[in-house]
Amino acid sequence: MIEVSGLTKQYDSRTVVDDVSFVLEPGTVTGFLGPNGAGKSTTLRMMTGLVPATAGSTRIDGRPYDALANPAAVVGTLLDASAVHPGRTGRTHLRLMAATIGVPAARADEVLELVGLTPAAGRRIGGYSLGMRQRLGIAGALLADPPVLVFDEPANGLDPEGIRWMRDLLRGHAARGGTVLLSSHLLGEVESTVDRLLVIGTGRIVADGPVSDLLGSEGTAVHAADPAALTAALETAGFHVQHGADGALVVPGAEPGEVGVVAAAGGHVLTDLRPVRRGIEDLFFQLTA
């Protein structure tokens, strides 16, 4: 479990992260969202000891990050995929990392295989594409098979196949009891990968909860063989009915079951019935505007 408590960062007199607290549970993938400059990277860097916090603390299984005997064995980080020596090969880079964190050198080839970089293992990193560097960064984070993964913008530079691969990797990690925190600008990708959302706006947490709660049902959209007759029946039953662009009737605040009951009572034929959800993009702009 990761407990972030009151994390605060000031640069000169400017507060860029302001009293941020949250708890991450094993078995979950949490998405960390926020506009440019909101404080995501600074928070992730404070959590992993790369930037000293002005105030507050991060405890991983009850201990501060810098009190962990071998932090890389507990938390795998991807915080700056470009911070690598361009003249080294991918394999050498990972073997050096493995030696530093006390992992057998043979593990380098295992993680290269895991991230799909085996064919490029003997090439200099300077010649890698952005997506290949990103995969190398992920390989480094996985070297010691840590239970916790903290990834800043892991989808950067990945192609659609790479994004799907990463989603499966992170979901698989959580399914095995791991804990994942990732920041991303790709809202659709976040929505399909994470269980939980943390949204930060100008240094403060503005939303924290399960995706299903934050993107909860906002109403029901229904298509009927006779829309006018169903509209009348719904209005008689006390619902307000809006007319959607595609011919759907939209009933704010109603569950699909409630609309179904009204339709069944009046013998109305429905051709489509579904909940209307607030999309992640709507949520993002509402919270961070």
Ligand SMILES: Nc1ncnc2c1ncn2[C@@H]1O[C@H](COP(=O)(O)OP(=O)(O)OP(=O)(O)O)[C@@H](O)[C@H]1O
């Ligand atoms: N070393 C630093 N010195 C001064 N200000 C900094 C420093 N690092 C970050 N900041 C400022 O802190 C704020 C938060 O930056 P941060 O990189 O954490 O945002 P972010 O949410 O990760 O943004 P992005 O989505 O653009 O990556 C920004 O206003 C940034 O200019």
